[in-house]
Amino acid sequence: MLTVALVGNPNVGKSVLFYHLTGNYATVSNYPGTTVEVSCGRTNLSGRTCLVYDTPGIYSFSPVSEEEAVTRRLLWEARPNLVVHVADAKNLPRMLPLTLELLAAGLNVILVLNMMDEAEKLGVRIRRAELSRRLGIPVLQAAFACGRGLAELRREMAACLLGGKAGSRICREHPLAAEAGLCLKSKYPFAAPLVARLYLEQDKEIQAAVAAAEDKSVLADCLARFADELAGREAGFFAVWRYREAEKLLAGVFHSGNEKNRGGLADKLTLDPLWGVLPAAFLLYAGLYLIVGRFGAGFLVDMIEGVLLGEVILPKITAWLSVLSGWPSVLSLLAGEFGLLTLGLRYALGVVMPIVGTYFFFFALLEDSGYLPRLAYLADAGLKKLGLGGRAVIPLALGFGCGTMAVLVTRVLESRRERLIATFLLALAVPCSAQLGLIMALLSREPSALLLWAAVMGGMFFLAGSMLNLLLPGRPAQFFLELPPLRRPALQAILQKTMARMRWYFAEVVPVFCAVSLVLWLLQHTGGLDVVTSALAPLLGCMGLPPELGRVFLAGFFRRDYGAAGLFDLYREGALSAGQLLVAAVVLSLFLPCLAQLAMMIRERGLAASVLIACAVALLAAAAGILLRILLCLPAL
Amino acid sequence: MLPLLKIPDGSGAIIAELATRDHKVIRKMSSLGIVPGVSVTVLRKSPAVLLQCGHTKIALDRSLASLIYVK
Numbered sequence: 001m002l003t004v005a006l007v008g009n010p011n012v013g014k015s016v017l018f019y020h021l022t023g024n025y026a027t028v029s030n031y032p033g034t035t036v037e038v039s040c041g042r043t044n045l046s047g048r049t050c051l052v053y054d055t056p057g058i059y060s061f062s063p064v065s066e067e068e069a070v071t072r073r074l075l076w077e078a079r080p081n082l083v084v085h086v087a088d089a090k091n092l093p094r095m096l097p098l099t100l101e102l103l104a105a106g107l108n109v110i111l112v113l114n115m116m117d118e119a120e121k122l123g124v125r126i127r128r129a130e131l132s133r134r135l136g137i138p139v140l141q142a143a144f145a146c147g148r149g150l151a152e153l154r155r156e157m158a159a160c161l162l163g164g165k166a167g168s169r170i171c172r173e174h175p176l177a178a179e180a181g182l183c184l185k186s187k188y189p190f191a192a193p194l195v196a197r198l199y200l201e202q203d204k205e206i207q208a209a210v211a212a213a214e215d216k217s218v219l220a221d222c223l224a225r226f227a228d229e230l231a232g233r234e235a236g237f238f239a240v241w242r243y244r245e246a247e248k249l250l251a252g253v254f255h256s257g258n259e260k261n262r263g264g265l266a267d268k269l270t271l272d273p274l275w276g277v278l279p280a281a282f283l284l285y286a287g288l289y290l291i292v293g294r295f296g297a298g299f300l301v302d303m304i305e306g307v308l309l310g311e312v313i314l315p316k317i318t319a320w321l322s323v324l325s326g327w328p329s330v331l332s333l334l335a336g337e338f339g340l341l342t343l344g345l346r347y348a349l350g351v352v353m354p355i356v357g358t359y360f361f362f363f364a365l366l367e368d369s370g371y372l373p374r375l376a377y378l379a380d381a382g383l384k385k386l387g388l389g390g391r392a393v394i395p396l397a398l399g400f401g402c403g404t405m406a407v408l409v410t411r412v413l414e415s416r417r418e419r420l421i422a423t424f425l426l427a428l429a430v431p432c433s434a435q436l437g438l439i440m441a442l443l444s445r446e447p448s449a450l451l452l453w454a455a456v457m458g459g460m461f462f463l464a465g466s467m468l469n470l471l472l473p474g475r476p477a478q479f480f481l482e483l484p485p486l487r488r489p490a491l492q493a494i495l496q497k498t499m500a501r502m503r504w505y506f507a508e509v510v511p512v513f514c515a516v517s518l519v520l521w522l523l524q525h526t527g528g529l530d531v532v533t534s535a536l537a538p539l540l541g542c543m544g545l546p547p548e549l550g551r552v553f554l555a556g557f558f559r560r561d562y563g564a565a566g567l568f569d570l571y572r573e574g575a576l577s578a579g580q581l582l583v584a585a586v587v588l589s590l591f592l593p594c595l596a597q598l599a600m601m602i603r604e605r606g607l608a609a610s611v612l613i614a615c616a617v618a619l620l621a622a623a624a625g626i627l628l629r630i631l632l633c634l635p636a637l
Numbered sequence: 638m639l640p641l642l643k644i645p646d647g648s649g650a651i652i653a654e655l656a657t658r659d660h661k662v663i664r665k666m667s668s669l670g671i672v673p674g675v676s677v678t679v680l681r682k683s684p685a686v687l688l689q690c691g692h693t694k695i696a697l698d699r700s701l702a703s704l705i706y707v708k
Contacts, residue, residue, distance in 0.1 A: 059668030064661070090692040094670035122692060202660050235658050239667035243674065256691065273684045377696040381684045390685070390696070479685060479698040480665050 010057025018054035096246035123257025183222035296358030297437030305350025344517035359433030368489035386465025590621035650707035
């Protein structure tokens, strides 16, 4: 099948184009790192079905972070028949070097100048036809967000793919790289000059590929000679050359318009460390407390779980199921204390869905406004003390929505050390929205308890981060980030994104909820539940907590939000005092990551690191619980 | 030639040199368009350095910004 890859810098509109072409929705937003994996869909071009890849944003063929490496690997391994390079028109001088690299790789390229509407407002003018002639490839203008340029692009794609329109044949590498390319005897997915240049720039993956494919003499003699020559040149020699080439190509073709900084009050409020506290505090209050806490966990949960499910739907189902009264164990599997319907589905749909949904809505709002990169800028100095950089704001903030998703998104961080610290903190001290919503609902009647809970969680976050920063070898990552302009988010885009995340979440969560119900039901029937609960009882006693909490913590391991939901029930039954509730809330929030998150940790960080993290987190949670019990002067049980 | 960090807020300059031979650092800088010959405006230097480069704003921490020399 013919394949097309959408490639370009982060935040230039690739995912919107992907949506228009395939009807699939990869989460799009206004900061780097939303597409951390390659998404794949089908589109129809002049009657032929083509496979379309949406790739994580890259700046160049020399990846800095894991997500960028993903894109280059795709180009190397899948070698698409056509690459659509989506570029931000107003920043073309910064985009064109990547076009040159795509051409140097020998790929068939269409250059799309996207966001023309924004560029035109800034007075940017581009002579498209002349640029197309100079590059030797099709160049199109578009504004995908408002549907402009789509039909033209489809026509051009069809012409390139089916009409056999040949790509550019001009070599887009420096003569030195072209010469070094002659050393290579094997055939590679990219043209030899580019492979040689990446080799000389000490790209680990390319060096390994070349070392595997070539004779030792090629490496030791031929390429080594060029490496020596390069050592005498200025730093970033080839990158500087590409920028010069791009400049030459754009001379007389690109007029930048007015580059004056136009931010004014909005910039002062979002970028000044003193004033910046105001919008951050407002968002914390309005977003987390009002939207997620009061509206999601309060109003929506009451309506859906309390009224709709609790009073209308579940009683009906229970009534229908009474025909099964001859088989009591089947009945209890479906509608008992740990029933698939009464526990699994009720929590998933009634408690977790409204809370997580409202958080994803709030997060989409935050993303599309372009505020997150500014928060990253403000938080950088503070996060450095925890061994992280400003960039870590993105996975950490998403972690308040769903930790599993956040562990995946730690790919935007560049060093292994940083990804490890972020993963640890996500597992320990970042409660997910479902947990957060329930805990806020639980503790909101005791404002002092809520504050204490927040203080303990914050304290653990900083303590664990600083300790890891001290203990782990290496240094905090260097911070660099592009800050997109603040934009007014479009409601439709936010809703689409919220829905896309909800679908992802539900594909993960509902099966786990049902599985947990099943496991708990099995444990209850075989007596295993009592064994585990009584094994946990002494530990819980040290924390001043009653033994019934054992099963809540057990459920909490399967899904954290699930555990919080169990706590919610115990509190409503009046089984806990306010002090005990606080201790339980703290321990449960810190406690092991949920099963889905643990699985993602193993996938992203490896088994050994994940087991270590899980053990450390469990120990810290228990220690914090005991310490808090002593500080609150609660009796041990 | 002088360090970027010595430039007063609000003034423009042309990048002259990156004082490093570390490939990773150079990759990061060039990914953001910070290469010799490009003109930038320093918007602010705390809490981290903020540059206007073409039509975008670029944030860098001081350890990276201290490697940039301008003319």
